Amino acid sequence: MNDKNQHDWHDTLIDRGLAELVGGETPPDLTDRILAAADSNQAEKVTLAEGTETMNTANSTTKVWITLAVAVSLGGVVVGLLLPEVKEARETARRSEMQQVEQRNPIQHPNTEVGDSLHLPQGKLDVTGQANAEPSSQEGEEFAFNLGFARAKPQTKQESSGSESDKSINQELRIRRLGRSSRSNESPSSPTMPSPYYLSDDVQYYASGSGNKVPARESIRSAGQRFSSDAGFKPSFGRQLNEWGLPPQQGTGPDTSGDQYTRINENPFIKAVGGDAVSTFSIDVDTASYANVRQFLEQSRRLPPPDAVRIEELVNYFDYDYAGPTEDSPFAAHMEIAACPWNAEHRLARIGIKGREIDRQARPQSNLVFLIDVSGSMNDPNKLPLLIEGMKLLTRELGENDKVAIVVYASSERLALESTRGDQQQTILAALDQLRSGGSTAGGAGIELAYKTAQDNFIKGGVNRVILCTDGDFNVGVTNTADLERMAEQKAKESGVFLTVLGFGRGNLNDAMMEAISGKGNGNYHYVDNLTEARKVLVEEMVGTLVTIAKDVKIQVEFNPAQVAGYRLIGYENRMLRTEDFNDDKKDAGEIGAGHTVTALYEIIPAGKRVDTPAVDELKYQPPLADLAETAKTQASDSDSSGELLTLKLRYKLPDADTSTKIEFPITDKGESFADASDDFKFASTVASFGMLLRSSQYSGNATYDTVLETASTASSRDPHGYRAEFMDLVRIAKQLQR
Numbered sequence: 001m002n003d004k005n006q007h008d009w010h011d012t013l014i015d016r017g018l019a020e021l022v023g024g025e026t027p028p029d030l031t032d033r034i035l036a037a038a039d040s041n042q043a044e045k046v047t048l049a050e051g052t053e054t055m056n057t058a059n060s061t062t063k064v065w066i067t068l069a070v071a072v073s074l075g076g077v078v079v080g081l082l083l084p085e086v087k088e089a090r091e092t093a094r095r096s097e098m099q100q101v102e103q104r105n106p107i108q109h110p111n112t113e114v115g116d117s118l119h120l121p122q123g124k125l126d127v128t129g130q131a132n133a134e135p136s137s138q139e140g141e142e143f144a145f146n147l148g149f150a151r152a153k154p155q156t157k158q159e160s161s162g163s164e165s166d167k168s169i170n171q172e173l174r175i176r177r178l179g180r181s182s183r184s185n186e187s188p189s190s191p192t193m194p195s196p197y198y199l200s201d202d203v204q205y206y207a208s209g210s211g212n213k214v215p216a217r218e219s220i221r222s223a224g225q226r227f228s229s230d231a232g233f234k235p236s237f238g239r240q241l242n243e244w245g246l247p248p249q250q251g252t253g254p255d256t257s258g259d260q261y262t263r264i265n266e267n268p269f270i271k272a273v274g275g276d277a278v279s280t281f282s283i284d285v286d287t288a289s290y291a292n293v294r295q296f297l298e299q300s301r302r303l304p305p306p307d308a309v310r311i312e313e314l315v316n317y318f319d320y321d322y323a324g325p326t327e328d329s330p331f332a333a334h335m336e337i338a339a340c341p342w343n344a345e346h347r348l349a350r351i352g353i354k355g356r357e358i359d360r361q362a363r364p365q366s367n368l369v370f371l372i373d374v375s376g377s378m379n380d381p382n383k384l385p386l387l388i389e390g391m392k393l394l395t396r397e398l399g400e401n402d403k404v405a406i407v408v409y410a411s412s413e414r415l416a417l418e419s420t421r422g423d424q425q426q427t428i429l430a431a432l433d434q435l436r437s438g439g440s441t442a443g444g445a446g447i448e449l450a451y452k453t454a455q456d457n458f459i460k461g462g463v464n465r466v467i468l469c470t471d472g473d474f475n476v477g478v479t480n481t482a483d484l485e486r487m488a489e490q491k492a493k494e495s496g497v498f499l500t501v502l503g504f505g506r507g508n509l510n511d512a513m514m515e516a517i518s519g520k521g522n523g524n525y526h527y528v529d530n531l532t533e534a535r536k537v538l539v540e541e542m543v544g545t546l547v548t549i550a551k552d553v554k555i556q557v558e559f560n561p562a563q564v565a566g567y568r569l570i571g572y573e574n575r576m577l578r579t580e581d582f583n584d585d586k587k588d589a590g591e592i593g594a595g596h597t598v599t600a601l602y603e604i605i606p607a608g609k610r611v612d613t614p615a616v617d618e619l620k621y622q623p624p625l626a627d628l629a630e631t632a633k634t635q636a637s638d639s640d641s642s643g644e645l646l647t648l649k650l651r652y653k654l655p656d657a658d659t660s661t662k663i664e665f666p667i668t669d670k671g672e673s674f675a676d677a678s679d680d681f682k683f684a685s686t687v688a689s690f691g692m693l694l695r696s697s698q699y700s701g702n703a704t705y706d707t708v709l710e711t712a713s714t715a716s717s718r719d720p721h722g723y724r725a726e727f728m729d730l731v732r733i734a735k736q737l738q739r
Contacts, residue, residue: 258508260472261307262515262574266697269568269603271611272559279567280582282575282589283353283553283598285544286515287537288503288527289313293694294726295506295529297733304694308511311691312571312600318687318723320597320680322354330550331355331592333650335667338677340603341685341711342692342701347604347669350681351557351648355549358594363543365462366402367419371450373470375410375441382529383505387469388432390502390534395429397542398422405453406431409446410439419457443470444478447487454497461656463546464497466521472503472510481513488521489588496656498548498591499523502537515574522551522591540721544593550652552589552660555600556582558647563669566611568699570601570688582651585660592652599684603699604645645669682715683724690731693738705735 270276289310296304325332332354340346370391378384398404402422408414417431450466458464478484488499499521501514511527518525524545526537537545554577559567569576581587592598605611649664674682690708692700708731716724 258473259305259308259506260510260512261305262512264307264310264573264695266695266699267569267571267573267576269566269605269611269613269699271566271613272561272564275579277559277561277564278556278579279559279569279602280554280556280577280579281569281572281600282519282577283555283592283600284312284572284575284590285316285592285596285598286310286313286518286525287317288511288515288525290317291527291529291533292503292509292511294730295527297730297737299529300506301733301737303734303737306695309691309694310571310574311688311695312575314691315571315599315601315684315687316597318683318727320352320599320684321718322352322597322680324354324595325356329356329663330652330654331553333648333663333665335648336672336678336681337604337645337667337669338672338681339674340701341674341682341707342689342703343603345606345609347606348674348681348685349602349604349646349667350684351555351600351602352680353553353592353598353650355544355592355594355596355598358543358547358549360543363463363547363594365459366398366422366546367454367457367459367462367464368398368402368404368546369450369454369466370404370406371446371466371468371470372406372408372416372435373410373441373443373446373468373473374408374435374437374439375473376438377441377471377473377508378437378504380505380507383471384435384437386528386531386534387502387504388435389531390528390538391432391467391469392429393531393535394538394542395422395425395432397539398425403457403459404428405457407446407450407453408435409442409449410437412442413445413449415449415453419453441470441473441475442477443472443474444484444487447484447491451491451495451497455495458496463548464495465500465523465546466497467500467502468514469502469504470514471505471508472514473508474510474513481510481516484513484517485520488517492520492522500545501525503527519575519590520588522548522588524591524593536721541593541595544596547594548591548655549594551591551655552585552587553592553598553650553652554582554587554589556649556651557602558649559604560644560646561607563607563643563645564604565607565609566605566613568603570603571691572600582649585653585658589651601684601688643668679715679717682711686711686715687727690727690734694734705731705738709735 270279289308290313292308293304293314296302296308322334323332334352334354336350336352337347340348372384372387372391374384378387395404400421400423403419404417404422405415405419406417406428408416416435417428420427422428447466447468450468454464454466474484478487491497492499499518500523501518501521503509503511503514503525504527515525517523526533526545528534528537556579575590577587577589644666645668647664647666649662651660651662653660674685686708689700689703689711690705691697693703693705693708709728712724712728712731716728719725
């Protein structure tokens with residue numbers, strides 16, 4: 001057998017062995033036959049050569065496929081081993097590139113009058129764990145804070161252009177963001193019975209007006225949050241708008257369909273007959289509604305929803321020149337009666353209360369707990385960044401007699417700063433600077449920890465107060481408003497700690513909940529739409545905001561049927577009490593702070609005039625209401641010849657007392673015209689007119705935006721802070737939007 005044929009047969013044997021190995025087959029043993037064939041005669045060589053050629057061709061194809069399979073397998077193993085390292089290297093390179101972009105475009109913080117960055121002792125702060133370990137939502141983007149006077153400088157053309165890598169990153173953000181799916185904008189059918197806040201998941205049902213439903217489209221902020229959780233950083237709200245091709249906003253949320261307000265049914269006229277001749281309500285020193293209305297008009301450039309307009313809070317936003325108490329009483333009461341500016345046939349009575357002034361330097365020691373919402377919903381510039389700047393303003397007003405602790409909550413609650421003396425301002429300011437937003441909102445758990453912290457540091461005879469700063473978007477743990485009310489009421493009774501609620505933002509503002517818990521928690525509620533408002537509440541009115549001089553303050557007015565046919569309390573719809581509640585010391589009511597003024601307005605229909613009330617069937621077992629009214633009028637005339645219009649009664653408790661004190665005094669109507677009324681009377685009535693116009697009230701009479709402007713301009717001579725001038729600007733904006 002020659003060498004060539006021998007080599008071919010050995011190859012054939014190897015090929016058959018591989019075929020058996022790869023194919024899993026067991027071919028017959030051909031060894032003897034192959035060796036015998038090698039010794040066969042030459043005549044068989046041609047046939048054998050042809051067969052061998054055919055076999056070699058087939059086996060060559062098999063070897064190619066085997067080689068490819070082995071190569072692919074080895075390649076997969078190599079890629080599997082190297083992929084994590086390659087991925088990590090790419091992520092490291094991208095993070096480095098991101099940091100370079102952020103460094104070229106640093107955030108422009110407003111001037112906070114704080115020196116260089118601070119280095120705190122290790123372990124002093126425990127800010128919010130993993131949620132707050134995320135980078136700030138504002139890093140790497142210039143935007144204008146809605147902070148009143150604080151604005152970031154614009155970028156130059158060269159700075160804004162960026163490098164090619166910047167553009168590449170922005171393009172990637174754009175593609176990834178637009179790839180996200182959003183909820184359907186279809187509006188569900190109207191529910192049979194809307195909730196008290198007339199909201200469903202996707203539709204807002206306005207309680208007043210036509211009742212039309214407004215689609216609640218998904219907010220851009222929410223889309224930005226979904227993206228940021230994937231990308232590992234949070235683009236600022238200004239960047240989000242740019243990515244979506246929308247114009248920049250002045251610190252407002254993208255949509256208001258998520259805001260929640262308690263439904264308001266305006267107080268009607270009531271005939272001054274029998275028990276109905278008595279009106280009882282709790283005082284209210286909240287001012288949130290005015291600042292909220294201002295935000296709608298100035299920044300959103302649209303009229304507010306009617307239920308966002310609480311007229312008493314508009315009126316009480318302003319300071320009035322009421323004389324303070326001259327004796328030991330915590331406050332003094334004042335009455336003024338003149339013609340009603342929007343209905344010449346009616347009279348307008350103004351009740352004014354002035355709290356006792358306390359010098360700022362003589363205020364009692366303070367134990368304050370800043371309870372700060374750092375959840376993902378607080379990511380917008382007009383939320384957490386504005387909140388931090390506002391709390392810094394308050395911090396700079398504190399001293400060695402004050403203590404401050406900081407509790408934060410997102411997915412869980414945490415003590416970010418233990419109770420610290422107020423003169424250690426650098427420590428407090430640094431703790432505020434470290435706050436970051438992210439996560440869900442466990443507000444109830446935060447409230448529990450805040451009150452516990454306040455109780456642990458309680459100052460007997462001092463100011464003990466929790467200051468809750470939030471948008472009210474509680475979505476973990478205790479979230480129901482009724483449950484939160486009970487919690488706030490229980491904490492107030494058990495701990496002796498008072499509550500201040502500061503609302504922030506737009507789009508998911510739970511105004512209804514914040515107003516409710518502030519009332520139950522012996523507190524006050526303010527909405528902060530810019531840094532100027534934060535300065536007003538926390539600096540200019542700091543003593544009044546923090547120091548309560550009387551609690552559970554109730555007002556009861558008894559009208560004289562001989563002088564009054566009917567009356568209507570303007571505003572205070574959420575503060576109405578039953579007649580018997582006035583003497584019930586267990587019934588909660590409002591608080592008044594040092595130096596605060598409280599104003600209430602009654603529109604009065606004089607005796608002999610018609611009172612339009614809803615029609616009811618005549619009584620079967622009693623004389624008709626008209627006869628009762630005439631009888632009451634005659635009896636009043638026989639028993640009282642002094643011409644008293646009404647009697648004003650007030651009840652209050654001192655901050656640490658459980659029993660109330662009552663004061664009362666009668667009021668007569670001297671027939672004063674509106675033109676002869678005081679400037680404060682005119683201005684308060686003008687603000688009430690404005691509120692009724694915003695609500696499209698059926699009781700606004702002949703009031704117009706022009707008459708409001710005309711009266712306000714003549715009643716604004718005393719305006720040290722410019723708030724009355726600002727009010728007139730808001731009236732002008734509303735007038736334009738109403739067209």
